[in-house]
Amino acid sequence: xxxxxxxxxxxxxxxxxxxxxxxxxxxxxxxxxxxxxxxxxxxxxxxxxxxxxxxxxxxxxxxxxxxxxxxxxxxxxxxxxxxxxxxxxxxxxxxxxxxxxxxxxxxxxxxxxxxx
Amino acid sequence: xxxxxxxxxxxxxxxxxxxxxxxxxxxxxxxxxxxxxxxxxxxxxxxxxxxxxxxxxxxxxxxxxxxxxxxxxxxxxxxxxxxxxxxxxxxxxxxxxxxxxxxxxxxxxxxxxxxxxxxxxxxxxxxxxxxxxxxxxxxx
Numbered sequence: 001x002x003x004x005x006x007x008x009x010x011x012x013x014x015x016x017x018x019x020x021x022x023x024x025x026x027x028x029x030x031x032x033x034x035x036x037x038x039x040x041x042x043x044x045x046x047x048x049x050x051x052x053x054x055x056x057x058x059x060x061x062x063x064x065x066x067x068x069x070x071x072x073x074x075x076x077x078x079x080x081x082x083x084x085x086x087x088x089x090x091x092x093x094x095x096x097x098x099x100x101x102x103x104x105x106x107x108x109x110x111x112x113x114x115x116x
Numbered sequence: 117x118x119x120x121x122x123x124x125x126x127x128x129x130x131x132x133x134x135x136x137x138x139x140x141x142x143x144x145x146x147x148x149x150x151x152x153x154x155x156x157x158x159x160x161x162x163x164x165x166x167x168x169x170x171x172x173x174x175x176x177x178x179x180x181x182x183x184x185x186x187x188x189x190x191x192x193x194x195x196x197x198x199x200x201x202x203x204x205x206x207x208x209x210x211x212x213x214x215x216x217x218x219x220x221x222x223x224x225x226x227x228x229x230x231x232x233x234x235x236x237x238x239x240x241x242x243x244x245x246x247x248x249x250x251x252x253x254x255x256x
Contacts, residue, residue, distance in 0.1 A: 049234070057230035065220055066231065068212035069238040072205050076213075076245040079205075083198045083249040086140035091254045094138075108121050 042070045141195040143253040150186035151250060155243035157182055158214050162236045165221045166229045176218060183207065183214070202246050213242045 046067065053063045157179045164172055187203050190196055205211060209219045217235050221227055227235075 052230050052234075058228050061220060061224065062228060062231040062235075065212045065217065066234055066238070068216075069235065069242075072211055072213045072216075073238060073241055073245070075205055076202055076242055079198050079202050080245045080249040080252075083140055084252040086198070087253045090138045090140060094254070104125075104127060108125065 042074075045070060138195055138254070140198065141193050141253060143250060143255045144193060147186070147190055147193070148247065148250045150189060151243065151246050154179075154183045154186050155240065155247065158243065159236060159240055162214075162217060162232065162239055165217065165227045165235075166232045168226050169221050170225075180215070180218070199246065199249060202249065206242050206246070212238075214239050 049058070049063055049066045052058045053060070058066070161172070161175060161179050164175075169176070184207075187207060190199055190203060193199075206213045207215045209215045212220075217239060
């Protein structure tokens with residue numbers, strides 16, 4: 001069986017995740033701070049996993065899977081935020097265009113009536 | 117109809133064309149229903165992963181097929197690149213989300229109950245990200 005993991009190892013895992021070079025994850029570049037915040041929020045989870053591993057409730061492969069799972073969740077969270085931002089921008093643009101187009105339509109009506 | 121009216125109509129057409137250039141796909145009810153159904157099936161399967169993998173081969177194949185159908189449906193939608201990146205993470209067998217967990221289950225034969233409980237929560241949250249992203253898209 002593997003040796004128990006102490007809390008320092010959890011800190012090291014987190015530090016490693018946070019210092020991953022951004023070129024490996026180009027999508028992170030714009031909101032790296034969000035990802036860091038998300039991972040820092042996961043610190044408690046990492047402590048729980050390390051504790052479970054120390055008690056042999058999970059094995060090395062499972063510990064690794066849980067830690068990687070947190071990183072996957074951070075990536076999914078980031079992608080979701082990108083989609084929601086893009087959707088909000090599309091909606092705003094459509095509303096502005098609709099407003100301007102309606103105003104132009106009204107202007108044309110008034111202009112046509114005035115010339116009749 | 118004077119020149120100014122024609123000019124305004126031209127601007128309106130350009131505005132409408134501009135508005136139709138969405139950067140992300142619109143909400144799709146079928147996609148939403150498929151991913152929520154897949155989530156339920158996936159979690160039901162993960163719940164069983166503390167038992168031998170070999171006892172669930174048919175169910176695993178069936179759930180994987182349903183998830184791949186949902187993936188292919190989304191792959192056929194325009195402006196859906198970001199959602200597909202989410203699916204790719206979820207279905208990466210070398211990753212640690214859904215298909216990655218199934219692969220770990222296959223390799224190890226069965227998983228520890230403590231791991232299954234936490235992994236279930238992670239897989240659930242992963243599907244929720246896709247569900248939330250879909251429901252947050254512009255509705256028709």
